Amino acid sequence: MKFAGTDRYVASDELTLAVNAAITLQRPLLIKGEPGTGKTLLAEELARGLGAPLIPWHIKSTTKAQQGLYEYDAVSRLRDSQLGDPRVQDVRHYIRRGKLWDAFASEQRVVLLIDEIDKADIEFPNDLLLELDRMEFHVYETGETVRAVQRPIIVITSNNEKELPDAFLRRCFFHYIAFPDRDTLQRIVDVHYPDIDKDLVARALDMFFDLRDVPGLKKKPSTSELIDWLKLLLADQIPASALLERDPAKAIPPLYGALVKNEQDVQLLERLAFMHRRGNRA
Structure with a gap:
């Protein structure tokens, strides 16, 4: 066997x-x-x-x-x-x-x-x-x-x-x-969504890995949460262009509730986005 x-x-x-x-x-x-x-x-x-x-x-x-x-x-x-x-x-x-x-x-x-x-x-x-x-x-x-x-x-x-x-x-x-690398995650996504737009996946993976790299994040998003997030992006017909912003300090991902699962991490992302906007105005 x-x-x-x-x-x-x-x-x-x-x-x-x-x-x-x-x-x-x-x-x-x-x-x-x-x-x-x-x-x-x-x-x-x-x-x-x-x-x-x-x-x-x-x-x-x-x-x-x-x-x-x-x-x-x-x-x-x-x-x-x-x-x-x-x-x-x-x-x-x-x-x-x-x-x-x-x-x-x-x-x-x-x-x-x-x-x-x-x-x-x-x-x-x-x-x-x-x-x-x-x-x-x-x-x-x-x-x-x-x-x-x-x-x-x-x-x-x-x-x-x-x-x-x-x-x-x-x-x-x-x-x-170990947490999958990008190539392995791409294969996992292909198994679940074989017909998904490749550009959407590429941008989603960019944002996903950037989010996992945010310093101080209490709970990093997992593989299963990535799959759920992609399902929501497809259901809401969110285009790849909506994920152009890769820097998690500048934007909170759309439908972030599938990726971020506690209020401390939401507040952290909101503070990073606010600090970036204030820095731009300055």
Whole structure:
């Protein structure tokens, strides 16, 4: 099973090498990078490219590792026992399988996405060490051991909100998705908008990279935000000539709300534009 990108996902040579190395080593692939660089999309397109089912597990701050294995609903069982429900005789009625169980039980090799693992508690990665290493776990309520029928391809994403434990990192193959260069971004745009005006794209990329270079910007616009911005430019039929002004200190990009996502950065751009206008008048 080899991954080489898809018609909807432009993968660099380094990323392709990392994906295939993780598959060969049978290690989880830990992907880091700026938000919006396509980490989650990688897992989706990896599954599509390999013709494998995708099992996504989106992590929240309240997510516990045990939820990925299974959850035992003792409260429902107690309530049913009080009502005389005969199902209480079989504890399996009160066990809800988690995403790892689904992945382990699949007859077909799947891609398991553990998305934004850094959102969870710091102990979350450690609590999955044994299960990800041995590809099995024990169900204490039934006494059974669940083992992977086919070892899943595991993709773990992180936005670097917190450091991950060394013991966990040792079990992963790591890759950092660097922000794409201009040529790669051009290819990504071509995938999403094959018929877009080339002059519009060229000017949009000029303005986009200038915006990312503004000193003091709290959140730089990402690849996904560029795609959204281009979609708006096309929908509003904004011509390439409207993007002639490349210096972000002189003009705020049209429809900037797709690129700039907090008030501090908006105020920074407005101050730069104001200072430039005042300098011109002087």
